[in-house]
Amino acid sequence: MIRITELRLPIHHAPEEIEAAILKRLNLPPKDLISFEIFKRSYDARKNVALAFIYTVDLSVKNEETLLKKFVNDAHVRPSPDTSYHFVAKAPESIVTGNALRPVVIGFGPCGIFAALLLAQMGFKPIVLERGKKVRERTQDTWGLWRKNILNPESNVQFGEGGAGTFSDGKLYSQIKDPKFYGRKVINEFVKAGAPPEIQYVAKPHIGTFRLVGMVEKIRQEIIDLGGEIRFSQKVIGFDIENEQITGVKIEGQADLPASHVVLALGHSARDTFKALHDAGVYMEAKPFSVGFRIEHPQSLIDKARLGPHAGNELIGAADYKLVHHAKNGRAVYSFCMCPGGTVVAAASEPNRVVTNGMSQYSRNERNANAGIVVGITPEDYPGGPLAGIEFQRQLESKAFELGGSTYEAPGQLVGDFIEGKPSTEFGTVLPSYKPGVHLTDLADALPAYAIEAIREALPAFEKQIKGFSMKDAVLTGVETRTSSPLRITRGTNFQSLNIKGLYPAGEGAGYAGGILSAGVDGIKVAEAVALDYLS
Structure with a gap:
């Protein structure tokens, strides 16, 4: 088969236009195209460019070898790789x-x-x-x-x-x-x-x-x-x-x-x-992992910042993001497990501890976007052997349970108050999605001081990439500790x-x-x- 990459069509194209674009791209008569299938589809939603889908297509044609020779200097027309799975073994008779x-x-x-x-x-x-x-x-x-x-x-x-x-x-x-x-x-x-x-x-x-x-x-x-x-x-x-x-x-x-x-x-x-x-x-052995909070914004804010005039287009769906900031104290702060149009969920597995995670349905149509905003840590931050990271996580989760009122509600704080270093007392325009509920407080004690310092620096920095990211009414919910295993x-x-x-x-x-x-x-x-x- 032959693979064509970077095949561009208007986002509202009719299905039959894909075949027409293939024939035009290869200057091929319809009778020579045997079949085709879409391998990948992405979109180009740059603000000053016409909205378009970008396709990678695998196709079967007559006289494939001749056609490949014709496009030998075209990097976007190549033989298709074999992507099928091949089993490496069959169970021996002793298992059967x-x-x-x-x-x-x-x-x-x-x-x-x-x-x-x-x-x-x-x-x-x-x-x-x-x-x-x-x-x-x-x-x-x-x-x-x-x-x-x-x-x-x-x-x-x-x-x-x-x-x-x-x-x-x-x-x-x-x-x-x-x-x-x-x-x-x-x-x-x-x-x-x-x-x-x-x-x-x-x-x-x-x-x-x-x-x-x-x-x-x-x-x-x-x-x-x-x-x-x-x-x-x-x-x-x-x-x-x-x-x-x-x-x-x-x-x-x-x-x-x-x-x-x-x-x-x-x-x-x-x-x-x-x-x-x-x-x-x-x-x-102990390994690095990350800890932090969940952040929630209106999904409409993220859509507008990321997609501009294309925000709300059903063919594109809810926008996501991926952010990273290197803080002055040497810590990396980054977004983790971003869930467009989703909810923050209670993810504890041990009594009297609070853990957050993010979840979305296929439709991604909930009012809020959420993501973990987490800080990288290393075994040097929790010395004590391979299991020390687990105890580090437990301490943070127990503290979150306490800060949330010891009812499995999660501690939360408005972003504006968090940056200013003062407790939150009431929600603004963003209502948190975490169940069984969010208890407003001061999150300064929920993570080590170096993590709080790094996140406070990162949120305004992320504003430069996504307008409104550090909006005062956005909500932080703690704590995110299960980003990855603390050991290998x-x-x-x-x-x-x-x-x-x-x-x-x-x-x-x-x-x-x-x-x-x-x-x-x-x-x-x-x-x-x-x-x-x-x-x-």
């Missing part, structure tokens, strides 16, 4: 007959889902252990915190089928290097499970929480149909290790599960499991733990992903490594 131990996947978030799916598709019949509940039961428990101030420590935004990504914007783009197009495999599987087909080609695909719920259920069923097992409410509390080889998994209230290949797809909030791994002698369960080139054979650290919890797409990709890579080890 039950004479070998089946692989075990701990955690059923995006990484665990794709590790299990790939293993199942290769015939390995994986056993998945998920400490939380099925996604619809889990949703009910999550609403229990949001509506009734009741936290279930084992079923919440962090724990349960689908992982933390279920209650998010459902973003499916990443900056990871992906030469084998594993990301394409992830997206194709999501479409097969019911995601909108457009996620296969839009520049910044997203799904939204409600759609993710049904998709996760369909993928679960495929794994089961292929011989896998998904066991819910299975809390892993320890590991059996003999001669630096994993031999089994300890499950609360049950007999040990024998295992020779265990995928650790824990997510970044499985703090008790991190401790169990550390107690078992599994090598891990280090692995080698074979994807196994550095010191425990058969243990495969994976995804966000292990420090190897950040977001749904990258976690899914890492799950695929680890599943391949597991499969190849069975055959070695």
